[in-house]
Amino acid sequence: MRAIGFNTSYEIDEENSLIEFKAEKPISSEFDIVVKVIAASMNPVDTKVRVNSAKDIILDDPKILGYDGIGVIESIGSKVTNFKQGDKVFYAGDVTKNGSNAQFQLIDSRIVALAPTSISDEEAVVLPLTSLTAWEAMFDRMNIDPSENKTILIIGGAGGVGSIATQIAKQTTNLTVIATASREETTKWCKDMGADHVVNHRDLVNSVNEAGFESIDYIFNVANTFIHWDSMAELIAPQGKICSIVDTEEPIDINKLKAKSVTFIWEFMFTRAMFNTKDIQKQSDILAEITSLVDQSKIKSTLSKTFNGFSVENFKAAHKLSESGKAVGKTAIIF
Amino acid sequence: MRAIGFNTSYEIDEENSLIEFKAEKPISSEFDIVVKVIAASMNPVDTKVRVNSAKDIILDDPKILGYDGIGVIESIGSKVTNFKQGDKVFYAGDVTKNGSNAQFQLIDSRIVALAPTSISDEEAVVLPLTSLTAWEAMFDRMNIDPSENKTILIIGGAGGVGSIATQIAKQTTNLTVIATASREETTKWCKDMGADHVVNHRDLVNSVNEAGFESIDYIFNVANTFIHWDSMAELIAPQGKICSIVDTEEPIDINKLKAKSVTFIWEFMFTRAMFNTKDIQKQSDILAEITSLVDQSKIKSTLSKTFNGFSVENFKAAHKLSESGKAVGKTAIIF
DSSP states (O other): OHHHHHHHHOOSSTTSSSSEEEEEOOOOOTTEEEEEEEEEEHHHHHHHHHHHTTOOEEEEEEEEOOOOOOEEEEEETTTTOOTTOOOOEEEOOOOOOOOOOOOOOEEEEEEEEESSSSSSSHHHTHHHHHHHHHHHIIIIIIIOTTTTOEEEEEEEETTTHHHHEEEEEEHHHOOOOEEEOOSSSHHHHHHHTTSSEOOGGHHHHHHHHHOOSSSSSEEEESSOTTTHHHHHHHHHEEEEEEOOOOSSSSOOOOGGTTTTTTTEEEEEEEEEEETTTTTTTTHHHHHHHHHHHHHTSSSSSEEEEEEEOOOOHHHHHHHHHHHTOOOOOOEEEEE | OOEEEEEEOOOSSSSSSSEEEOOOOOOTTTEEEEEEEEEEEEEHHHHHHHHTTTTTTOSSOOOOOOOOEEEEEEEOOOTOOOOOTOEEEOOOOTSSOOOOSSSSEEGGGGGGGOOOSSSSSHHTTHHHHHHHHHHIIIISSOOOTTTOOEEEEESSSTTTHHHHHHHHHHSOOEEEEEEOOOOOOOOHHHHHHOEEEEEEGGGHHHHHHHTOOOOOEEEESSTTTTHHHHHHHHHEEEEEEEEEOOSSSOOGGGGGGTTTTTTTEEOOOOOOHHHOOOOTTTTHHHHHHHHHHHHSSOOOOOOOEEEEESOHHHHHHHHHHHHHTOOOOOEEEOO
């Protein structure tokens, strides 16, 4: 089969930063299914893995990138009971395995769900990774009770995860959503996603206070943990919770959260698959919930850019756009 | 009234590290009651406040230390409905207010409970602060479900909080309790408290592994957050939770918890009183639960040393013992 990946970490502009190669078509077994991939989407993790995982080495077998995927089931393993050949599924994959940037992909059926039927493939494929991240952060990590009349601050509201987190929070909970943005375009985007308030993360504490909030019950940081640490410590309510998905560049003064008995939680969407946790099936259940919300028109796709065609050129352009940090919403590559 | 406290931060051996002075007897109002104090106990926070809160300054009014207290209600405020004059209550106080090292103390009725009747005053007075800390850590912060067959590692099992945490975990949950100790005396103490396993915190990862555990669902650190950080990161299960009550000496590499989507939570027993949170009454409810467990003989006092008499000499000796770090169990001062 045709696949796109890399065998050494290069800057994206280098000729071999991404390469096309022939790979063995995978074979389904046990819980694993083989999907004929229709489209993939870009997430920051694609570029991070490309840049960091093969520095100064050459991999024997090139690594296939791509986490978000949508496709049709080609074959199922012996333990798969809830899907059949021909089902169209979408998923966010497993960072420890080969990904969706190939004609066929092997994936654990317990982390896939039937794709939405009311939107296009490229609109659907941008949803899994960000939706799972946002859902797990709010409900599995911060353990938010949807009926609570509390506040959530989403730092980085216009990015992929921030956009979908805002929609999920507004559509499934009583939370008041304060999203952050700093440009006119991103501020408008956050409002389109349903944010009740949009504040500026360049002056976060004052900006939140000026919007009428002295403290915040839940903070979901999808932008920068280190830069916003002191502001988060100041804004978080006593006994509040902060969830982040972004590594810190430097060690952190966690004592700042102590007097208020604050909870700090990491959300890493690959944890369940990576450690094959007992609750791995939860990811399939969450994705099924996302499909349902989409097909009820409660959640809209965050797609903003589509590249047409399975080519190194298109994947390179998509990586470059992601690395620019300027992307609003999400990018799909349709094969 | 007679009171013991300090107006400058001194080492305990200095003459004026603690002084006796006359203070105004407090007056009850609203939710606040006045208690005629019978006994106090020592916690690390007493020495920390003494040493750190008046460095190179002289306070106009000496600060009265003492958080744990037991006594008889002398008068109640207008909003107090659940207690009456003459009730014997115990409590862990409020670090922002004057404490129990005085003949009378003003305290918010929403953080006190009727004292146990089956044990002595000195046995009872050592319980509130440690019990509240352990209870809040396990049930309000880590949100442990008592019915789960999971594991908890208590780092610092022989200290005041560790001792009571072990008992509460064993008596009210299905948790397997692994407590840490490093000396023969403390190892025996941990077993007496009910720990299922006692492991050595000087070689924590190996010691836990040798006890038969590859990973741990909940870690409660009451010893040293910084020193044990890497071991905790290694031992904690994917999606596990770590709660600490001890400030770190240096900034921390929190990224180590990310791949497993781990939760890190501070427990600070004074948060509810300090910020007058909406759920402040929860502390009274928890203490009432502790009283009930004690009077059902499910929890035993962690008292190991009693000083008799309200004197500067006795309080100094109690501070000195606490600062030695060698105390096993808890110290009471009975007036």
